[in-house]
Amino acid sequence: MIMLGWVASGLPSSAAEPPPTATVPAVSLRPTDRFARLQWDATHTGTAPWGHWGDQPGHYISWSNHSNRLVPVYTFGIGLEGVAGEQSPYRSEDRLRAIYGQLPQHTHNPAADYFDQTDVHALQVAAAAAGKRRIILMIFDGLDWTTTRTAAIALSGNVAYDSGRGTGLSFQDYAGAQTAFGFCCTSPANDGTKVDVDAQALENPGGDKTGGYDVSMGGATPWDPIAQATYLIGRDRYRPHAVCDSAASATAFCSGRKTYNDAINVDPAGGQVEPIARTLQKQGWAVGTVTSVPIPHATPACGYANNVSRDDYQDITRDMVGLRSVSHRGEPLP
Numbered sequence: 001m002i003m004l005g006w007v008a009s010g011l012p013s014s015a016a017e018p019p020p021t022a023t024v025p026a027v028s029l030r031p032t033d034r035f036a037r038l039q040w041d042a043t044h045t046g047t048a049p050w051g052h053w054g055d056q057p058g059h060y061i062s063w064s065n066h067s068n069r070l071v072p073v074y075t076f077g078i079g080l081e082g083v084a085g086e087q088s089p090y091r092s093e094d095r096l097r098a099i100y101g102q103l104p105q106h107t108h109n110p111a112a113d114y115f116d117q118t119d120v121h122a123l124q125v126a127a128a129a130a131g132k133r134r135i136i137l138m139i140f141d142g143l144d145w146t147t148t149r150t151a152a153i154a155l156s157g158n159v160a161y162d163s164g165r166g167t168g169l170s171f172q173d174y175a176g177a178q179t180a181f182g183f184c185c186t187s188p189a190n191d192g193t194k195v196d197v198d199a200q201a202l203e204n205p206g207g208d209k210t211g212g213y214d215v216s217m218g219g220a221t222p223w224d225p226i227a228q229a230t231y232l233i234g235r236d237r238y239r240p241h242a243v244c245d246s247a248a249s250a251t252a253f254c255s256g257r258k259t260y261n262d263a264i265n266v267d268p269a270g271g272q273v274e275p276i277a278r279t280l281q282k283q284g285w286a287v288g289t290v291t292s293v294p295i296p297h298a299t300p301a302c303g304y305a306n307n308v309s310r311d312d313y314q315d316i317t318r319d320m321v322g323l324r325s326v327s328h329r330g331e332p333l334p
Helices: 034-045 093-100 118-129 145-156 246-255 276-282 313-320
Strands: 002-004 071-076 137-139 179-185
Touching: 002 118, 118 246, 118 276, 137 246, 246 276
Parallel strands: 002 071
Antiparallel strands: 002 137, 071 179
Protein backbone atom coordinates (compact mmCIF):
# COMPACT_ATOMS: atom_id res chain seq x y z
CA MET A 1 0.00 0.00 0.00
CA ILE A 2 1.16 3.53 -0.79
CA MET A 3 0.44 6.77 1.03
CA LEU A 4 1.48 10.20 -0.14
CA GLY A 5 1.32 13.12 2.14
CA TRP A 6 5.74 7.02 11.71
CA VAL A 7 6.48 4.23 12.66
CA ALA A 8 7.83 4.34 16.20
CA SER A 9 10.25 1.66 17.16
CA GLY A 10 11.84 0.70 20.43
CA LEU A 11 14.85 -1.31 21.42
CA PRO A 12 14.07 -4.74 22.85
CA SER A 13 14.49 -4.97 26.56
CA SER A 14 16.71 -7.62 28.03
CA ALA A 15 16.50 -9.35 31.35
CA ALA A 16 19.37 -10.70 33.38
CA GLU A 17 19.96 -14.42 33.01
CA PRO A 18 18.73 -16.43 36.00
CA PRO A 19 21.30 -17.84 38.37
CA PRO A 20 22.49 -21.33 37.42
CA THR A 21 20.54 -22.88 40.30
CA ALA A 22 17.30 -21.02 39.62
CA THR A 23 14.30 -22.95 38.34
CA VAL A 24 12.86 -21.44 35.19
CA PRO A 25 9.08 -21.84 35.14
CA ALA A 26 7.43 -23.43 32.14
CA VAL A 27 6.17 -20.85 29.66
CA SER A 28 3.47 -21.36 27.05
CA LEU A 29 4.55 -19.95 23.70
CA ARG A 30 1.00 -19.81 22.40
CA PRO A 31 -0.08 -16.13 22.50
CA THR A 32 -3.09 -14.98 24.47
CA ASP A 33 -4.14 -12.26 22.00
CA ARG A 34 -7.01 -13.63 19.93
CA PHE A 35 -5.71 -12.64 16.51
CA ALA A 36 -2.12 -13.53 17.28
CA ARG A 37 -3.37 -16.92 18.46
CA LEU A 38 -5.23 -17.49 15.19
CA GLN A 39 -2.05 -16.74 13.26
CA TRP A 40 0.07 -18.87 15.58
CA ASP A 41 -2.24 -21.85 15.16
CA ALA A 42 -2.37 -21.42 11.37
CA THR A 43 1.42 -21.18 11.13
CA HIS A 44 1.98 -24.28 13.22
CA THR A 45 -0.75 -26.45 11.68
CA GLY A 46 -0.31 -25.20 8.12
CA THR A 47 -4.05 -24.65 7.66
CA ALA A 48 -6.66 -22.06 8.59
CA PRO A 49 -10.43 -22.18 8.04
CA TRP A 50 -10.57 -18.38 8.06
CA GLY A 51 -8.09 -17.56 5.28
CA HIS A 52 -4.92 -18.35 3.38
CA TRP A 53 -2.01 -16.79 1.46
CA GLY A 54 -1.62 -17.91 -2.14
CA ASP A 55 -3.67 -19.97 -4.57
CA GLN A 56 -4.19 -23.09 -2.44
CA PRO A 57 -7.02 -22.75 0.12
CA GLY A 58 -5.91 -25.90 1.92
CA HIS A 59 -2.55 -24.38 2.84
CA TYR A 60 -2.24 -21.35 5.11
CA ILE A 61 0.81 -20.10 3.18
CA SER A 62 1.41 -21.39 -0.35
CA TRP A 63 2.73 -18.04 -1.61
CA SER A 64 4.54 -15.40 0.45
CA ASN A 65 6.06 -13.20 -2.23
CA HIS A 66 4.87 -10.37 -4.48
CA SER A 67 1.74 -10.51 -6.60
CA ASN A 68 0.13 -8.45 -9.36
CA ARG A 69 -2.87 -7.52 -7.22
CA LEU A 70 -3.88 -3.88 -7.63
CA VAL A 71 -2.31 -1.82 -4.82
CA PRO A 72 -4.26 0.78 -2.76
CA VAL A 73 -3.04 4.38 -2.84
CA TYR A 74 -4.09 7.05 -0.33
CA THR A 75 -3.17 10.68 -0.95
CA PHE A 76 -3.30 13.65 1.40
CA GLY A 77 -3.01 17.21 0.12
CA ILE A 78 -3.43 16.23 -3.53
CA GLY A 79 -6.08 14.39 -5.55
CA LEU A 80 -5.99 11.56 -8.07
CA GLU A 81 -8.09 13.12 -10.81
CA GLY A 82 -5.03 13.63 -12.99
CA VAL A 83 -4.11 9.93 -13.12
CA ALA A 84 -7.19 7.80 -12.36
CA GLY A 85 -10.46 7.14 -14.14
CA GLU A 86 -10.62 8.81 -17.54
CA GLN A 87 -6.96 9.77 -17.17
CA SER A 88 -5.79 6.20 -16.57
CA PRO A 89 -2.91 5.24 -18.88
CA TYR A 90 -4.48 1.77 -19.17
CA ARG A 91 -7.23 3.32 -21.32
CA SER A 92 -4.67 4.35 -23.96
CA GLU A 93 -2.58 2.01 -26.10
CA ASP A 94 -0.11 4.81 -26.84
CA ARG A 95 0.44 5.57 -23.17
CA LEU A 96 0.88 1.88 -22.40
CA ARG A 97 3.59 1.67 -25.06
CA ALA A 98 5.31 4.65 -23.48
CA ILE A 99 5.21 3.07 -20.03
CA TYR A 100 6.11 -0.53 -20.88
CA GLY A 101 8.23 0.09 -23.97
CA GLN A 102 5.74 -2.00 -25.93
CA LEU A 103 2.01 -2.76 -25.88
CA PRO A 104 1.61 -5.63 -23.38
CA GLN A 105 -0.86 -8.32 -24.38
CA HIS A 106 -4.31 -8.26 -22.77
CA THR A 107 -3.50 -5.05 -20.88
CA HIS A 108 -5.36 -2.26 -22.69
CA ASN A 109 -8.64 -1.58 -20.82
CA PRO A 110 -10.85 1.31 -22.06
CA ALA A 111 -12.80 1.21 -18.78
CA ALA A 112 -9.85 1.18 -16.37
CA ASP A 113 -10.18 3.25 -13.18
CA TYR A 114 -6.82 2.06 -11.86
CA PHE A 115 -3.63 3.88 -12.79
CA ASP A 116 0.03 2.85 -12.96
CA GLN A 117 2.64 2.87 -10.21
CA THR A 118 4.69 5.31 -12.31
CA ASP A 119 1.82 7.78 -11.78
CA VAL A 120 2.78 7.94 -8.09
CA HIS A 121 5.98 9.64 -9.24
CA ALA A 122 3.89 12.00 -11.39
CA LEU A 123 1.86 12.95 -8.32
CA GLN A 124 5.03 13.89 -6.44
CA VAL A 125 6.21 16.00 -9.39
CA ALA A 126 2.80 17.71 -9.47
CA ALA A 127 2.93 18.36 -5.73
CA ALA A 128 6.31 20.06 -6.04
CA ALA A 129 5.11 22.12 -9.00
CA ALA A 130 2.04 23.19 -7.00
CA GLY A 131 4.26 24.63 -4.29
CA LYS A 132 3.85 21.93 -1.65
CA ARG A 133 6.56 22.36 0.97
CA ARG A 134 6.73 18.76 2.17
CA ILE A 135 6.30 15.60 0.11
CA ILE A 136 6.20 12.24 1.88
CA LEU A 137 6.00 8.92 0.05
CA MET A 138 5.17 6.18 2.56
CA ILE A 139 5.35 2.60 1.34
CA PHE A 140 3.83 -0.18 3.42
CA ASP A 141 5.59 -3.23 2.00
CA GLY A 142 3.08 -6.07 1.74
CA LEU A 143 0.00 -4.21 3.05
CA ASP A 144 -2.73 -4.47 0.41
CA TRP A 145 -6.47 -3.79 0.44
CA THR A 146 -7.39 -7.14 1.99
CA THR A 147 -4.94 -6.90 4.87
CA THR A 148 -5.96 -3.28 5.49
CA ARG A 149 -9.59 -4.37 5.76
CA THR A 150 -8.59 -7.24 8.05
CA ALA A 151 -6.77 -4.80 10.34
CA ALA A 152 -9.80 -2.46 10.38
CA ILE A 153 -12.08 -5.35 11.33
CA ALA A 154 -9.71 -6.49 14.07
CA LEU A 155 -9.42 -2.98 15.52
CA SER A 156 -13.10 -2.05 15.40
CA GLY A 157 -14.68 -5.46 15.93
CA ASN A 158 -17.00 -4.63 13.07
CA VAL A 159 -17.18 -5.50 9.36
CA ALA A 160 -17.81 -1.94 8.20
CA TYR A 161 -17.13 -2.21 4.46
CA ASP A 162 -16.54 -4.61 1.62
CA SER A 163 -15.32 -2.20 -1.07
CA GLY A 164 -13.67 1.19 -1.53
CA ARG A 165 -11.49 3.23 0.81
CA GLY A 166 -12.90 1.77 3.99
CA THR A 167 -13.02 3.04 7.55
CA GLY A 168 -11.70 2.14 10.97
CA LEU A 169 -8.00 2.98 10.70
CA SER A 170 -6.54 6.44 11.23
CA PHE A 171 -5.35 6.97 7.67
CA GLN A 172 -8.70 5.82 6.29
CA ASP A 173 -10.68 8.26 8.43
CA TYR A 174 -8.32 11.26 8.48
CA ALA A 175 -10.06 14.39 7.18
CA GLY A 176 -7.61 17.13 8.09
CA ALA A 177 -6.62 17.73 4.47
CA GLN A 178 -7.76 17.03 0.93
CA THR A 179 -7.58 13.27 0.55
CA ALA A 180 -8.26 10.68 -2.13
CA PHE A 181 -8.21 6.93 -2.57
CA GLY A 182 -7.37 4.84 -5.62
CA PHE A 183 -5.35 1.83 -6.72
CA CYS A 184 -2.54 1.15 -9.16
CA CYS A 185 -1.06 -1.64 -11.26
CA THR A 186 2.45 -2.70 -10.29
CA SER A 187 3.55 -5.13 -13.03
CA PRO A 188 7.16 -4.47 -14.14
CA ALA A 189 8.52 -3.86 -17.62
CA ASN A 190 9.95 -7.38 -17.56
CA ASP A 191 11.49 -10.15 -15.52
CA GLY A 192 14.53 -12.34 -16.18
CA THR A 193 17.11 -9.66 -17.00
CA LYS A 194 20.66 -10.83 -16.25
CA VAL A 195 23.29 -8.29 -15.26
CA ASP A 196 27.02 -7.75 -14.81
CA VAL A 197 27.29 -5.84 -11.55
CA ASP A 198 30.98 -4.94 -11.94
CA ALA A 199 30.38 -3.46 -15.39
CA GLN A 200 26.93 -2.13 -14.41
CA ALA A 201 25.62 -3.57 -17.67
CA LEU A 202 22.72 -5.75 -18.80
CA GLU A 203 23.45 -9.05 -20.50
CA ASN A 204 19.96 -9.60 -21.97
CA PRO A 205 17.85 -6.42 -22.00
CA GLY A 206 14.18 -7.31 -22.07
CA GLY A 207 14.65 -10.50 -20.06
CA ASP A 208 12.43 -13.50 -20.67
CA LYS A 209 8.97 -12.40 -19.48
CA THR A 210 7.14 -9.11 -20.08
CA GLY A 211 4.83 -7.26 -17.75
CA GLY A 212 1.18 -6.34 -18.16
CA TYR A 213 -2.18 -6.66 -16.44
CA ASP A 214 -5.23 -8.60 -17.62
CA VAL A 215 -8.27 -7.14 -15.86
CA SER A 216 -10.38 -10.20 -16.67
CA MET A 217 -8.04 -12.34 -14.58
CA GLY A 218 -6.74 -9.93 -11.95
CA GLY A 219 -9.86 -7.85 -11.33
CA ALA A 220 -10.84 -4.22 -11.91
CA THR A 221 -10.47 -3.37 -8.22
CA PRO A 222 -8.49 -4.81 -5.29
CA TRP A 223 -11.71 -6.17 -3.77
CA ASP A 224 -12.95 -7.98 -6.88
CA PRO A 225 -13.25 -11.77 -6.53
CA ILE A 226 -10.09 -13.40 -7.89
CA ALA A 227 -10.85 -14.98 -11.25
CA GLN A 228 -7.53 -16.79 -11.54
CA ALA A 229 -5.26 -16.83 -8.51
CA THR A 230 -2.33 -18.37 -10.39
CA TYR A 231 -2.34 -15.39 -12.74
CA LEU A 232 -1.72 -12.90 -9.95
CA ILE A 233 1.42 -14.75 -8.83
CA GLY A 234 2.79 -15.22 -12.35
CA ARG A 235 2.05 -18.93 -12.63
CA ASP A 236 -0.65 -18.87 -15.31
CA ARG A 237 0.59 -20.43 -18.55
CA TYR A 238 -1.86 -18.54 -20.74
CA ARG A 239 -1.25 -15.05 -19.28
CA PRO A 240 2.33 -15.20 -17.96
CA HIS A 241 2.65 -11.51 -17.07
CA ALA A 242 5.71 -10.80 -14.93
CA VAL A 243 5.14 -10.11 -11.23
CA CYS A 244 6.86 -7.02 -9.87
CA ASP A 245 9.55 -7.14 -7.17
CA SER A 246 10.38 -4.42 -4.63
CA ALA A 247 13.17 -2.92 -6.73
CA ALA A 248 11.21 -2.41 -9.94
CA SER A 249 8.21 -1.23 -7.93
CA ALA A 250 10.11 1.36 -5.89
CA THR A 251 11.97 2.54 -9.01
CA ALA A 252 8.59 3.28 -10.59
CA PHE A 253 7.37 5.12 -7.50
CA CYS A 254 10.53 7.16 -7.07
CA SER A 255 11.73 7.72 -10.64
CA GLY A 256 8.60 7.31 -12.73
CA ARG A 257 10.14 4.59 -14.90
CA LYS A 258 8.83 1.06 -15.26
CA THR A 259 11.79 -1.33 -15.37
CA TYR A 260 13.01 -4.90 -14.93
CA ASN A 261 12.93 -6.75 -11.63
CA ASP A 262 16.08 -6.20 -9.52
CA ALA A 263 16.80 -2.72 -10.95
CA ILE A 264 17.58 0.17 -8.60
CA ASN A 265 16.75 3.31 -10.62
CA VAL A 266 18.00 1.74 -13.86
CA ASP A 267 15.80 1.55 -16.96
CA PRO A 268 15.12 -1.61 -19.05
CA ALA A 269 18.06 -0.78 -21.35
CA GLY A 270 20.52 -0.30 -18.48
CA GLY A 271 20.55 3.50 -18.29
CA GLN A 272 20.43 5.27 -14.95
CA VAL A 273 17.31 7.25 -14.04
CA GLU A 274 17.09 9.93 -11.37
CA PRO A 275 14.74 9.55 -8.39
CA ILE A 276 12.67 12.58 -7.50
CA ALA A 277 14.54 13.04 -4.22
CA ARG A 278 17.74 13.84 -6.10
CA THR A 279 15.87 16.05 -8.56
CA LEU A 280 14.41 18.09 -5.73
CA GLN A 281 17.71 18.07 -3.85
CA LYS A 282 19.28 19.94 -6.78
CA GLN A 283 16.55 22.56 -6.31
CA GLY A 284 17.48 23.08 -2.67
CA TRP A 285 15.13 20.63 -0.99
CA ALA A 286 16.25 18.65 2.05
CA VAL A 287 15.66 14.97 1.32
CA GLY A 288 15.98 11.70 3.19
CA THR A 289 14.88 8.10 3.57
CA VAL A 290 13.43 6.66 6.77
CA THR A 291 13.29 2.87 6.81
CA SER A 292 12.61 -0.07 9.10
CA VAL A 293 15.01 -2.26 7.08
CA PRO A 294 18.71 -1.79 6.20
CA ILE A 295 19.26 1.15 3.83
CA PRO A 296 20.61 -0.93 0.90
CA HIS A 297 17.40 -2.96 0.71
CA ALA A 298 15.48 -2.37 -2.51
CA THR A 299 12.65 -0.10 -1.32
CA PRO A 300 14.71 2.48 0.59
CA ALA A 301 17.58 2.23 -1.91
CA CYS A 302 15.34 3.43 -4.73
CA GLY A 303 14.87 6.68 -2.89
CA TYR A 304 18.40 7.74 -3.86
CA ALA A 305 20.78 5.13 -5.36
CA ASN A 306 21.46 3.60 -8.78
CA ASN A 307 22.48 0.00 -9.49
CA VAL A 308 21.73 -2.69 -12.04
CA SER A 309 21.20 -5.15 -9.16
CA ARG A 310 19.36 -4.82 -5.87
CA ASP A 311 21.79 -7.37 -4.40
CA ASP A 312 24.87 -5.13 -4.63
CA TYR A 313 24.42 -3.96 -1.04
CA GLN A 314 27.93 -2.56 -0.68
CA ASP A 315 27.72 -0.12 -3.58
CA ILE A 316 24.09 0.77 -2.90
CA THR A 317 25.09 1.71 0.64
CA ARG A 318 27.93 3.85 -0.69
CA ASP A 319 25.46 5.70 -2.93
CA MET A 320 23.13 6.25 0.01
CA VAL A 321 25.83 7.85 2.16
CA GLY A 322 27.55 9.87 -0.58
CA LEU A 323 30.65 7.78 -1.32
CA ARG A 324 32.01 6.74 -4.70
CA SER A 325 30.51 3.48 -5.92
CA VAL A 326 30.49 1.16 -8.90
CA SER A 327 27.59 3.22 -10.22
CA HIS A 328 29.23 6.59 -9.57
CA ARG A 329 32.96 5.96 -9.92
CA GLY A 330 34.10 9.53 -10.43
CA GLU A 331 31.77 11.91 -8.63
CA PRO A 332 29.80 10.40 -5.73
CA LEU A 333 26.21 11.30 -5.08
CA PRO A 334 25.85 14.32 -2.78
